[in-house]
Amino acid sequence: MSLTTTRRSIRRAGVPYAFLAPGLLLFTLFLAAPIGYAGYLSLRKVKVSGLGLGSKSRTEVWAGLSNYARSMTDPEWLPSVYRILGYGLIVVPAMLGLALLMALLLDANRTRPALSGFARISIFLPYAVPAVVASLLWGFLYLPRVSPFGYALGKLGIGTPELLSSSWVLYAVANVAVWGGTGFNMIVLYTALKSVPTSLYESARIDGASELAIAWRIKIPIVLPSLIMTFVFSMIATLQVFAEPMTLKPLSNTISFTWTPLMKVYRDAFVRNDIHSAAATSVVIALATFLLSFGFLKLVGRRAFDQEDS
Template sequence: MSLITPTRISTPAPAAPAVARKARRGGVPYAFLAPALVLFVLFLAAPIGYAGYLSLRKVKVSGLGLGSKSRTEVWAGLSNYARSLSDPDFLPSVGRVAAYGVIVVPTMLGLALLFALLLDANRTRESVGKFSRVAIFLPYAVPAVVASLLWGFLYLPRVSPFADAFEAAGFAAPNILSSSGTLWAVANIAVWGGTGFNMIVIYTALRAVPTSLYESARIDGASELSIAWRIKIPIVMPSLVMTFVFSLIATLQVFAEPMTLKPLSNTISTTWTPLMKVYRDAFVRNDIYAAAATSVIIALATFILSFGFLKLVGRRAFNQED
C-alpha cells in the first residue's frame, strides 16, 4: 500500500514592494510639475479669477459717501461689461489695434521668413550665419520700454539725427509722431523688436530639415527659389502658424510702446489701445471694476481669435506631423 503525499501548490505572495515602488514612481511627474502648477495658479489663474470676480461687482455709495460703511461693494451683474462696451473710447481703441495688427503681423512674419530663408541658404558660411543671426535677433533682447525711448529719440525732429540728414539734403524732416504717422511709428517699433524672435523660431525649424532633401531637389533641376517656395515654406508652416498666434496675442496686448511714446506726442491719448484704457480706468479714475470688465473682454477676444485661428488652419498646417 503506497501513500501518495499531495503536493502543496504555493501561491506567490503579493508583490507589495513592487506595487509601492510603482506608486512612488507614478507620483514623480506630479512632483516635478508641482512648482509650475503652483506658480500658474498663484500668478495667472488666481488673478484672472479675481478680475472676473471684480468685473461683476460695483461700489454702492450711501449718503454723502463719508464714513467707514458708506461705500459697500455689491453685485453688479453685467453692467460693467455694458459700460465698457458702450464707452465711446473703447471701439476707436479696438480699431487702432486692428489697424496696428494689419501692419505689424504680416510685415514682421514676412521679414522673419525672408531672413530665415536667406540664412538657411548659406549654411556653409557658418561665421556669417552666426553674426547675421545675432544681429537680427539682438533687437528682441532690448526691452520694449527701452526700444520705445530709443525710437522716440529718433522720431523727435528737434533731436533726431535723421532730421539733420534731411535738412542737409534740402528736405523738410517728417513729423513721424503726427496724427497720421503715430500708428506707423508704434508699428515700426514692434516690427523692429519682434522680427528677430520669429526669425529664430522659423530658422530653427529649417535647420531640422536634412540637407539631402534639398540636394535631391537640386539634382532634379529645382532652383533655390523653387526649393524655398515648394519645400521650405510648407515644411515650416507649423512654425509660421505658431509665430502668427504669438504675434496676434502680442498685438491685442500692445501697451508699452504707445504708453512710452505718449509723453513725447499729444497725438496718443490715454485710451489709444484697450489696455491703455484699462490702465486709465484702474489707476487714474480708480474704477477697478470697469477696468476688470475690459480686461476680461480683452482676454476673451484673445482666446477666441487665437483658438479660432488654430481651429481654422491647424489641420492643414499640422497634418504633415501626424
Template sequence: MSTTSTAVAATGAPAVRRRRRGNPAPYLFMAPGLVLFVLFLLVPMVYAVYLSTRGLRLEGGGPFGRREEVFVGLDNYVAAVTNADFLAGFGRLLVYGAIAIPLTLGLALLFALLLDATTTRAKRFSRTAIFIPYAVPGVIASLLWGFLYLPTTSPFSDVTQALGLGSIPFLQGGTLFASVANIAIWGGVGFNMIIIYTSLRGVPAELYEAARLDGAGELQIALRVKVPLVAPALVLTGLFSLIGTLQVYGEPTTLRPMTTSISQTWVPLMTIYRDAFSRDDLPLASAASVLLAVGTLVLSAVLLRATQKRAFGDS
C-alpha cells in the same frame, strides 16, 4: 525563460510600478511652478472675474452717504462693450496689427531662409545681430526710437532738412501707426526668426538634395519646399504676434509724452489702465480685462482651428 525568472518578473513588475507610483520627486519638482501658477496667474484671473461683477453704490444718500461694494451682475461688461474709448482702441489695434504682423512674420521668414541658404556667410554673427533687438526691453526700445523720431534729436530729420525736405512727422498723422509698429517689428523679428530657423534646421537635407536633382533652384526650394515645411512654425509665430498685438501697451505709453497724437486711451490696455488707476474704477477695468482676455483666447482658437482644418484638408 525559466520558471524562476518568470516568477521574479511577475512579482517584480507590480513592485516597480508601486515604487514609481509612490515616488514624490516629480511632484516636488513641479510644486514651485504650480505654486507660482496658482498665485500669480490663476488667483488674479479668478479675482478679476469676481471683481468685474461688483460695483460701488452710494448707500444712505445725502452728504453722509457711504460707498458700498455690491453685486451688479453684467453691468460692467455692458459698460465696457459700449465704451467708445475702449472700442476705438480696437480700431487703432486693427491698423497697427495690419502693419506689424505681416512685416514681422515676413522679415522673420526672409531672414530665416537667408540664414538657412548654403551660400550665406557669417551665419552666427548675422543670427546674433538679428536677435539682439529682442533682448532690449520694450520700454528702452521705445525711448531709443522716440528720440530718433523727435525732430529736434532725430538724425533722420537732419538728413531730410539738409535735402530740403523738412522734418519727417514720425509721431504725427498717418505715419504714427507705422512709427509705433516699427518698434514692435524691430524687437520681434529676431525672436520669430529663431523659431522659423530652428524649424528649418530640422528638415532633412535629403529633401533639398532631391529637389536639386530634379532641377530646382535655391529660390524654388525656398518657396516650394522650405516654406510649406515650416508652416507650423509660421502659425506659431503668427499666434504670438496676434497675442502681442492685442496686448500693445508699452510702446504708445512711452511715446505719449513726446506727441499729442497718442491719447490716454489709444489702445484698449491704456483705457483699462486709465479706468483702474486714474478713475479708480477697478470693476469696469476688470470687466474690460476679462473681455480682452476672452477675445484673445477666442481669436487664438479660431486661428489654430482654421490652420488645422486647412492642413488636414490639404492632406
C-alpha cells in the same frame, strides 16, 4: 498583480504630473488666479452712501454685468479696438514676413557659419532691448528737431515728415514692434529649418530645383507649424500692446490714454480709480485673446500639424 508592481505603476503614472506640477503651479498663481480675481472684481461695484466721507460710506456690492455694459458702451472703446486691428494688420504680416525671409536667407548660407552666427545675433539683438527703452530710442528718432536723420534731411533740403502726427502715428508705433519682434520669430523659424537634413535639399538640387523652388516647396511647408505658433504669439502680443504707445504718449498729443484697449484698462484703474470697470475690460481682452487663439488653431492647426506628422 503584486503589490510591488502596483506601486511601480502608480509611481510611473505620477511622473508626468510631477514634471508638470511647477508649471501648473506658476500658471495658477500668476495667470489663472489673477484672471479669476479680475472676473470677481468685474461683477462688483462700490456703493457710496451719503457724502462718501465716513468709514462705512463706501461698500462693495454685487453689480452683475453692469460693469461690462458700461465698459463696452464707453465711446473710447470701439476706436481703441479699431486702432488695435489696424495695428495688427501692419505688425503681424510685416514681422512674420521679415522673420521668414531672414530665416530662409540664413539657412541658405549654411556654408558660412561665422557670418551666419553674426547675422543671427544682429537680427535677434533688438528683441533683447526692453520695449520701453526701444520706444524711447525710436521716439528720439521720430522727433524732427532732435533726430539725426531729420537734421541730415534738413541739410539736404528735404522736408521731414511728422511721424507722430495723426496720419503716421499708427505706423510709427507699429515700426517699434516690428523692429523688436522680428528677431525672436526669426530664431524660431531658423531653428525649425536647422532640424531639416541637408541631404533633402541636395536631392532637390540634383533634380534641378532652384533655391527659390526649394524655399517655396520644401522649406516653407516644413516650418509651417512654427509659423503658425509665431502667428499666435504675435496675435496675442498685438491684443496686449501697451508699452510702446504708452511710452510715446508724452511725445505726441495724437496718442490718447485710450489708444489701445489695455491703455483704457490703465486709465480706468489708475486715472479714474474705477478698478471694477477696468477689471471688466481686462476680462473681455482675455476672452478675446483666448477665442481668437483657439479659433485660429482649430482652423489651421490640424491641417498644418497633420502635415508635419505625415
